[in-house]
Amino acid sequence: MEKLTGLIIKAISGFYYIEAADALYECKARGVFRKKGISPAVGDRAEITVLDDGTASVDQILPRRNYIIRPPLANLDRLFIVSSVSEPTPSTLIIDKITAVAVEKGIEPVVVFTKSDLADCSELLSIYSRAGIKALSYSIHSPADKQELISLLEGKISAFTGNTGVGKSSLLNSLFPELEIETAEISKKLGRGRHTTRHSILYKVGGGYVADTPGFSTVDIER
Numbered sequence: 001m002e003k004l005t006g007l008i009i010k011a012i013s014g015f016y017y018i019e020a021a022d023a024l025y026e027c028k029a030r031g032v033f034r035k036k037g038i039s040p041a042v043g044d045r046a047e048i049t050v051l052d053d054g055t056a057s058v059d060q061i062l063p064r065r066n067y068i069i070r071p072p073l074a075n076l077d078r079l080f081i082v083s084s085v086s087e088p089t090p091s092t093l094i095i096d097k098i099t100a101v102a103v104e105k106g107i108e109p110v111v112v113f114t115k116s117d118l119a120d121c122s123e124l125l126s127i128y129s130r131a132g133i134k135a136l137s138y139s140i141h142s143p144a145d146k147q148e149l150i151s152l153l154e155g156k157i158s159a160f161t162g163n164t165g166v167g168k169s170s171l172l173n174s175l176f177p178e179l180e181i182e183t184a185e186i187s188k189k190l191g192r193g194r195h196t197t198r199h200s201i202l203y204k205v206g207g208g209y210v211a212d213t214p215g216f217s218t219v220d221i222e223r
């Protein structure tokens with residue numbers, strides 16, 4: 001039996017995937033979490049027990065620096081609020097709401113306007129920059145700000161959030177081609193009636209971690 005401390009990088013239907021001591025452990029959470037009403041989340045640091053037969057369980061999660069409910073993520077340094085300039089059209093209401101949540105929780109918001117090859121976003125960039133919020137634009141077809149984004153991820157725990165179809169996964173693939181995250185055209189998403197990314201996953205990149213998360217639909221967040 002061995003006790004280890006690690007980082008939850010994925011949580012799927014009662015199973016937690018924890019990176020500890022350079023290995024990945026699939027763990028079940030003990031009943032104690034249900035009783036306490038705590039749900040371990042991606043980004044949590046957790047103490048786990050690994051039995052001799054290789055099975056592992058989460059004993060407890062360490063105190064959180066911060067926590068956001070949707071998508072459930074813990075201990076973030078930066079939250080990239082991804083919005084496309086076109087298809088889907090940007091909603092400043094959504095960007096502002098998420099920015100406010102991030103600031104209130106001590107997480108640095110960074111607004112990223114994707115698909116900048118489809119429309120001009122200089123006005124949006126200037127509005128957010130003038131408000132003191134870091135804002136950049138990106139296109140997977142002419143990725144000018146690649147280096148700046150990569151350096152913002154360095155040594156931090158970050159997450160990408162935003163509407164479904166804005167290009168969160170495409171952007172991560174563009175920065176780190178080795179990730180090979182699944183992406184899909186918006187028409188196919190609508191046809192299937194679901195999001196392409198279905199679980200939040202923390203990827204280890206350039207000395208930090210970044211979570212790709214399932215996109216939300218505008219109706220969810222405006223309520």
Ligand SMILES: Nc1nc2c(ncn2[C@@H]2O[C@H](COP(=O)(O)OP(=O)(O)OP(=O)(O)O)[C@@H](O)[C@H]2O)c(=O)[nH]1
Nearest residue numbers: 139140165166167168169170183184185196197215
């Ligand atoms: N023209 C253009 N299209 C892009 C750009 N980035 C992403 N796309 C397209 O947008 C579509 C959606 O991209 P995804 O990366 O799957 O979007 P997502 O935000 O991860 O969506 P969910 O996983 O459902 O939340 C794909 O067809 C991409 O090729 C871009 O910079 N320019």
Ligand SMILES: [Mg+2]
Nearest residue numbers: 168169196197
């Ligand atoms: Mg995605």
